[in-house]
Amino acid sequence: MPFALTDEQKLLQESVDRFVERDYGFDVRSGVAESENGWSAENWARFAELGWLGVPFDEAAGGYGGGPVEAGLIAEGLGKGLAVEPYLWTVVLGGGLLARAGRNDLLEELIAGNLQLATGFAEPQARYALHDVATKAERSGDDYVLTGQKAVVFNAPSADRLIVPTRTAGGQTEARGITLFLLPADADGIALRPYRTMDDGRAAEVTLANVRAGADAVLGEVDDGMALLAPAIDAATAVLCCEAAGVMQALVSQTREYIGTRKQFGVPLSSFQVLQHRMAEMFIHKEQTQSMAYMAAVRAAAGDGPVAARAASAAKAYAGEKGKSVGQEAIQMHGGMGMTREMPISSFFKRITMIGSLFGDADHHLDRFADLAGGRTG
Known part of the structure; x- marks a missing residue:
């Protein structure tokens, strides 16, 4: 293509x-x-x-x-x-x-x-399953009452509005019966436990205790929130893989510069063929991640449904596995210095590691790709 x-x-x-x-x-x-x-x-x-x-x-x-x-x-x-x-x-x-x-x-x-904005797409028991939603929204007159907990809600400490998937019908793991609510972050009954993530981001555990929301707070259709959430997560996954390509580019560039100036036995480390081969592998992984990320972005832009979902999972599985490999190689070629906070490479490694688990790790997306390729969408 x-x-x-x-x-x-x-x-x-x-x-x-x-x-x-x-x-x-x-x-x-x-x-x-x-x-x-x-x-x-x-x-x-x-x-x-x-x-x-x-x-x-x-x-x-x-x-x-x-x-x-x-x-x-x-x-x-x-x-x-x-x-x-x-x-x-x-x-x-x-x-x-x-x-x-x-x-x-x-x-x-x-x-x-x-x-x-912040979106509470994860819950403590759900791991990577978007449809595993225990947070409930129950009717109370013309309003809904929301109760539950959302885990690792990125940007929640700074958010003006929270987007919260809730269970309005069906069993806890059914895709049908999920409704999205758009809530003021300071609404009565919402409590945040904010913290800093390992890659210097900000997130929070969000607890909803009898939060009242009107029907006008519903995003999309009642009980059909996955129709909005699933493709939005796939598009965000594709964009995240593009970010991974950028982080990997920085890891490759900084490592190449370091081994070009650091000397061993009186010659630059870059003169050793084994390191040249490892740098070539890192570059190939970055290029392939970039290609698969933009393929996924193109599919998401076309609104291809299952095709876009497969492309997103393929890109994420590859970026998760090879991003980790590129990061580890960069740290190893920097030696002990690569582990220090003073060296930028350590922060880039933390970010590529975090990217590996966002929206699902490599194993999750390999399984999802196999399910989608086999015609199963659950």
Whole structure:
């Protein structure tokens, strides 16, 4: 399948790379990560000014008519700089759900940089199964009462709104009977236990205790929330794999530079053939991850359903396995220095490790790919 960037996509790619190179060095990134919020409101405002927050959305919502491919280009560039701003969680996943639900009013706020989102797609008992939802939403007059717990809700500490999948019908693991609710993050009954993740992100355990929500808080159709959630997660997975390609590019580049200057027996480490072979393997893994990520993004943009789901799982399985391999090789070739916090390589390794488990690890997606290829969608 031929794939080439358009002139507009190339300009977008160049703008992100330029921002990271000029204004998002590792020292700047480290300072932002250590701040109270864990990301920069100033950078977020700049993202809005540059149009990056509106790139994936339709012009009717105030966007620029792009999609997962354009979001992937931004994510890949931000991955090279290890950016901690919540682009994936607010724009790609949260915004993707709002777009699918036709909430253009809120998308306009998001695109302007005035709305932060978090999605509680995981629960303590569910591991990677999106349809394993124990959080309940029960009718109480004209309203719903929500009770349950969501685990590892990324960007929840900064979110203005939470998107919460709940069980409104059926058994705990049935795909049918799930309803999405859009809730104010400060609604009565919502409690957060925030924490910092190993890759310097921010997340929280979210508890819902008798949270009241009106019928207008429902995103999409009652009992059919998976129709929105599943394709949104697949598109976000494709974009995450694009970010993985960016992180892997940084790991390859920094390792190549290090072994080119570090000497052993009076010669650069890069002169040893065994290390040259290992660098070549790292580069191949990065290139293949990038190719599979953009294939998945193209499929998601086409709305291919099961085809897009298979492409997302294939890309994620490969990125999860080979990203770990590239990270381990980078650490090993840096030696003991690679394990220190002062060396950027250690932070990139933490991020590629975290990416490996987001939305499902390699084993999960290999199983899912096999199920989808066999015609089973459960």
